[in-house]
Amino acid sequence: MPGPAAPPELRARARAGGSKVARRVLDQPLQRIGVLGALVLLAATAAFGGLEEQTQDGPEALVVGTPVALAPFELTVHRVVWTTDLPGQHLSDDANRWVGVVATVRNTSDAGLLGVTLRDALTLDGVDGLVAEPSDLGVRATSVVVLDDGSSLSPVQPGLTYEAAFLFEQDGSAAPPTTAAVQLQQHVWRGGTMDATPAWRFPTTVLRGALDVREAVSDAPEEDA
Amino acid sequence: MSTPGPLAASSDDRAAGGPAVPEQPPARVRRPRPRALAAGAAVLAALAVGHVVVTAFPVDDRVQAPFLRTTTVGEPVDLRYARLTVGRPTGSTVLDGDDGTLLATPGVWLTVPLTIEALGQPRALGFAELHGGDGRTYTVFTSGRSSFLPGTTQPGVPRYATLRVEVPPQAVPGARLRVGLDLDDQRRDDVADVELGLTQADAEAWAAETTPVVAHAPSDAPPEDS
Amino acid sequence: MSTPPAATPTAPAPVHAPGWWRRNGWALAALPVALALTLVASGDRVRTLWWEQDLRRPTAAGPGATVEFHQDVRDGLGGTVPLDVEVGLDRVADAAPLPDGMELPTGTRAVRVDLTLSADPDVVLVGCSLAVRDADGTRYDYVASAWGAWQPVSPCVPQDATGPWPSLGDLDDEISPDGTGQAPRPTTWSVSPVVVVPQDVEVTDVVLWWQLPQHVRLDVGG
Numbered sequence: 001m002p003g004p005a006a007p008p009e010l011r012a013r014a015r016a017g018g019s020k021v022a023r024r025v026l027d028q029p030l031q032r033i034g035v036l037g038a039l040v041l042l043a044a045t046a047a048f049g050g051l052e053e054q055t056q057d058g059p060e061a062l063v064v065g066t067p068v069a070l071a072p073f074e075l076t077v078h079r080v081v082w083t084t085d086l087p088g089q090h091l092s093d094d095a096n097r098w099v100g101v102v103a104t105v106r107n108t109s110d111a112g113l114l115g116v117t118l119r120d121a122l123t124l125d126g127v128d129g130l131v132a133e134p135s136d137l138g139v140r141a142t143s144v145v146v147l148d149d150g151s152s153l154s155p156v157q158p159g160l161t162y163e164a165a166f167l168f169e170q171d172g173s174a175a176p177p178t179t180a181a182v183q184l185q186q187h188v189w190r191g192g193t194m195d196a197t198p199a200w201r202f203p204t205t206v207l208r209g210a211l212d213v214r215e216a217v218s219d220a221p222e223e224d225a
Numbered sequence: 226m227s228t229p230g231p232l233a234a235s236s237d238d239r240a241a242g243g244p245a246v247p248e249q250p251p252a253r254v255r256r257p258r259p260r261a262l263a264a265g266a267a268v269l270a271a272l273a274v275g276h277v278v279v280t281a282f283p284v285d286d287r288v289q290a291p292f293l294r295t296t297t298v299g300e301p302v303d304l305r306y307a308r309l310t311v312g313r314p315t316g317s318t319v320l321d322g323d324d325g326t327l328l329a330t331p332g333v334w335l336t337v338p339l340t341i342e343a344l345g346q347p348r349a350l351g352f353a354e355l356h357g358g359d360g361r362t363y364t365v366f367t368s369g370r371s372s373f374l375p376g377t378t379q380p381g382v383p384r385y386a387t388l389r390v391e392v393p394p395q396a397v398p399g400a401r402l403r404v405g406l407d408l409d410d411q412r413r414d415d416v417a418d419v420e421l422g423l424t425q426a427d428a429e430a431w432a433a434e435t436t437p438v439v440a441h442a443p444s445d446a447p448p449e450d451s
Numbered sequence: 452m453s454t455p456p457a458a459t460p461t462a463p464a465p466v467h468a469p470g471w472w473r474r475n476g477w478a479l480a481a482l483p484v485a486l487a488l489t490l491v492a493s494g495d496r497v498r499t500l501w502w503e504q505d506l507r508r509p510t511a512a513g514p515g516a517t518v519e520f521h522q523d524v525r526d527g528l529g530g531t532v533p534l535d536v537e538v539g540l541d542r543v544a545d546a547a548p549l550p551d552g553m554e555l556p557t558g559t560r561a562v563r564v565d566l567t568l569s570a571d572p573d574v575v576l577v578g579c580s581l582a583v584r585d586a587d588g589t590r591y592d593y594v595a596s597a598w599g600a601w602q603p604v605s606p607c608v609p610q611d612a613t614g615p616w617p618s619l620g621d622l623d624d625e626i627s628p629d630g631t632g633q634a635p636r637p638t639t640w641s642v643s644p645v646v647v648v649p650q651d652v653e654v655t656d657v658v659l660w661w662q663l664p665q666h667v668r669l670d671v672g673g
Contacts, residue, residue, distance in 0.1 A: 112364025112371070146370075148329040155364040155371050159357075159393035160331045346582075346590040379597075380589050381649030382559055445556040445598065 062182060062209025070186035070207075072109035072200055073121050073156075077184075077209075078102045082176050083216035086167070088150035089143070092131060095172030099127060099213065100165040101182055102147070107158045109189075113200065115154025117187065118144055120203040122166050126181040126210070129174025137203060138183045141166040177213045184208070291405065291416040298422050304415035306348045306406050307378065311419045312338035316397070316431030317438040320389060324442070328370060332393040333431045336440050337402060337421070338448065339386050343378040350375050351408035352416070353388055357396025358423075365390050367408060375443045386443035397428035506590075507664035512539070514672030517567075522665045524575075528620045534574055534661060540669035541565040543583070543654050546645045553600035553645070561645050564593075564657055566669075568607060569639040575615050576636075579607040579661050583646050583654045590658070591648045598647055606644035607659060612636045 006014075006026040014022040025033075045051065062068075067076040084097045091098070101122060107113055123138030124130065130139045144153045147163045156162070170177070185203035192201050296302035301310040319327055320334040328334070341350060353365040353373040365388060367374045375386035392400070400423050405416040441448050472479075512518035517539035523531035546563035555561060562583065570576060581593040595604045603610040614636035648654065660666035 110360065111362040114364070114366060115369070146329070149327065151326070151328055151370055154369040155366050157332070157363050157371065157391055157393075158361045159359065159396065160391065162331060345588070347592045347594075377592075377594070379591060379594070379647060381591070381652060382556055382647065 059183070059205045059208040062184060062207040062211075064209070064211065067104070067106075068184060068207060069108065070121055070184055071189070072107060072113060072187060073118065074106040074108050075122060075184060076104040077122070077182055077211070078104070080180050080182065080211045080213045081216035082170070082213055089145070089167065091169060093172065096131065097170050097172060097176065099124065099130070099168045099170050099177060099180065100216070101141075101168075101180075102163075102165050105144075105153065105156065105162045105164045107156045107160070109200075110158055112155040112157045115144055115152060115156065117200050118153065118156050119166075120187070121185050123183045123185065124166075124168050124180055125183055125208075126179070127168070127170065127177045127213075129171035131169040131171055137185055137205060138181075139168060142169055143167050176215065179210055180213050181208060181210050289412040291411040291414055293403075293416055293418040295418045295420065297420045302417045302419070304406075304417055305344075306415070307344055307350065308342040309404060309417050310340040311402065311404075311417075311421075312340070314421050314423065315438050316427070317434040317436060318432065319435055319437040320391075321437035321439045322389075323440055327437055330370075330391040332391050333397065333428065334438055335390050335392060335397070335400075335431075336438050337388045337390075338441075339373075339375070339388060339404070340447075341375055341378050341384045341386065343380045343384075345380065347377050347379050348406065349377045350404060350406055352403075352405035352411055354403040355390050355392065355396075356401045356403065357392055358399030359393070359396045361396060363390055363392050363396065373404075382445055383447075384443060384445060385441070385447050387440045387448075389440040394428040394432045397423050397431070398425045399423070503664045505664060506658055506660060506666045506668075509658075509666055509668040511668045512670065514670050515540070518667060518669070520665075520667045522661060524662050526617060528618070532575060532617075534576070536568055536570040536574065536576060538659060538667050538669065539567045540657055540671065541567055541641070543657065543671050550600040550602055550645050553598050553647075555598060555647060558650050559647050560650050561647050562654055563643050563645050565641060565643050566607065566657075566659070567639065567641045570614075570636075572635045572638060573615055575617050576608050576661070577605045577613050577616050579605055579659060581606040581644055581646070582658050583648060584656050584658060585648075585652045586655050589652075591646055591652070593644050593646050600645070602644060603642075607642055608636065609640050609642065612640075 011023075011026050014026045042050070062077065064077055064079070067074050080099065080101050082097055082099045086098050086100075089098065101124065103122065105118065119140045120137070123135075123140055125134075125138040127139070132139050132142060144164050144166050145151065146153050147165055153162055153164050183205045184207040186206050187200035188202050188204075189198055189200055190202075191198055294302050294304055296309075296311070298311055298313055301308050314335055314337045316333050316335045318333055319329060320336070321327055335355070341348075350373075351367060355363040355365060357363055363371065365371045365373045371390040373386065373388040375384050378384040388402070388404075400421050402419040402421055403416050404419070405411040406414060510518055510520045517537055519535070519537050522534045524534050526532045542565045543562055544565075546561040549555070549561055553561065564581065564583065568576075582590045584590050593602075593606045595602045595606075605613060608614055612634045654671055656671055657669045658666050659669070
């Protein structure tokens with residue numbers, strides 16, 4: 001154990017002063033005083049909120065109709081609708097319905113991307129009875145379809161602006177949703193833990209918004225049968 | 226590393242009149258000998274040279290790069306695994322997928338007919354990519370909107386397949402097509418690099434075209450309109 | 452009378468240090484051997500990832516002969532399953548009539564390969580591949596559903612009595628709890644798969660394999 005912390009004159013005065021406490025404290029080695037002192041300081045911060053639980057920095061609010069840059073895409077969410085009849089798409093049960101998020105999708109990177117990366121970019125939360133299993137980012141779409149022709153949007157080519165709908169299947173036994181939380185994720189271009197080749201990985205939520213959901217009107221997206 | 230010299234006398238407040246402590250020689254850092262210095266300098270120099278060599282020449286990329294075999298439309302190209310002939314591309318704003326569906330696009334559709342003759346054993350080509358004249362890379366997958374799936378080609382029996390890809394019109398002039406064997410890994414293998422010979426006039430004509438262009442399913446019989 | 456040892460040692464006799472060549476002779480001799488061993492050891496992946504991914508270890512039979520083939524097939528669950536079969540090539544001839552629905556592309560012909568096989572009914576033989584080869588070594592595979600025809604998926608077992616399928620470990624009971632319900636495979640049977648080859652190709656041998664690189668090579672008689 002290293003020697004006492006206090007300089008010799010101070011210790012001599014403490015001894016002379018007769019205070020047992022002072023003598024004891026000043027005889028402690030520096031190590032012990034350091035730890036104790038830190039604890040005392042930390043406890044003292046409680047007086048001005050130093051020990052209060054910190055609120056997490058949440059994602060920003062999603063605004064409908066404004067394009068958002070989420071590498072590698074640029075998404076503009078327009079509306080959320082639900083429908084039981086979507087020609088060209090097949091429900092796993094006839095009583096189920098589709099919840100669709102209509103959005104404009106643009107690939108802002110310089111290479112084409114597969115639909116699996118796009119499906120990570122927009123997820124749904126807060127809707128009961130969705131058939132797909134929720135993940136830590138929310139529920140991923142079963143498919144993303146191009147509004148003009150109903151085909152699955154994959155690969156997503158750069159330089160093109162697609163009008164698309166992210167489709168989520170909802171169980172028929174649950175009531176049609178009136179509101180849904182749409183979450184937007186952005187990816188990072190880097191190598192992964194097992195594979196060093198750079199790719200778009202690690203989607204993280206940057207935007208979140210609660211949007212109203214209404215039933216799709218009959219003249220909304222037609223697809224070729 | 227030189228061993229620490231004798232411990233310096235501790236400077237605490239032991240009484241000056243305590244037992245006499247023999248005077249310790251002051252601690253001294255041993256001067257490193259010239260040979261140790263030179264060895265250290267040589268190691269640092271080797272590290273620096275190695276770093277320069279590795280970063281100045283992109284060795285990894287070049288060692289693993291695919292072997293590009295360039296060709297043009299109509300010229301057969303011999304790859305290790307197949308002999309490939311690329312036909313004249315056509316385009317439109319609407320694609321007939323040959324299965325009854327019509328696909329629209331915000332850009333233009335490009336269809337490229339290919340003739341594949343496998344060499345040595347049956348081959349299934351899985352890789353294709355379009356390097357647009359605008360510098361971007363357009364993915365062609367084995368299924369989906371932009372796809373190329375010729376299936377397994379028997380040696381000696383030519384396979385006629387069509388590649389379809391959607392691109393913005395500005396990517397059409399100067400576009401080059403790459404075709405290879407393995408979808409995931411084209412390192413150190415032959416890849417055909419085809420100059421499609423497309424111009425701005427082609428791009429404008431196709432962007433105005435509404436007659437659907439047909440992407441035939443792969444077959445062993447030459448398409449009638451070739 | 453003993454005298455103390457001399458205080459000064461006698462000067463040592465002058466000795467020439469052995470030359471560089473003599474000192475390093477053995478090492479130099481061992482150097483090429485070590486280099487060769489290094490190349491072999493570091494090239495092991497050439498063997499496993501390339502050489503063994505093709506037909507390399509034949510069990511050959513002359514024209515008209517029957518050959519016994521044995522292989523310990525890796526079962527995908529960490530172990531091996533023994534495979535013992537006797538194969539004989541009866542005939543390779545033009546396939547007439549063509550299988551139902553087959554339409555030959557121009558410039559090709561169909562050859563029928565007649566094989567006779569014998570094995571224990573409980574040997575798993577379903578996952579086999581068949582091909583014919585010509586004098587250049589070009590391989591023409593048997594394709595079950597192509598050119599309009601639907602031939603049996605497995606070219607080496609009877610279609611209605613294929614025998615046991617490979618075990619899938621724990622999934623076996625879920626897939627077919629009480630067996631496939633098929634008749635057991637006979638101990639000896641014949642198959643006639645049809646392969647499409649270009650018109651001018653002369654078939655020189657037939658190859659049959661379950662798991663690369665071992666295969667059966669049956670030469671076609673003159």
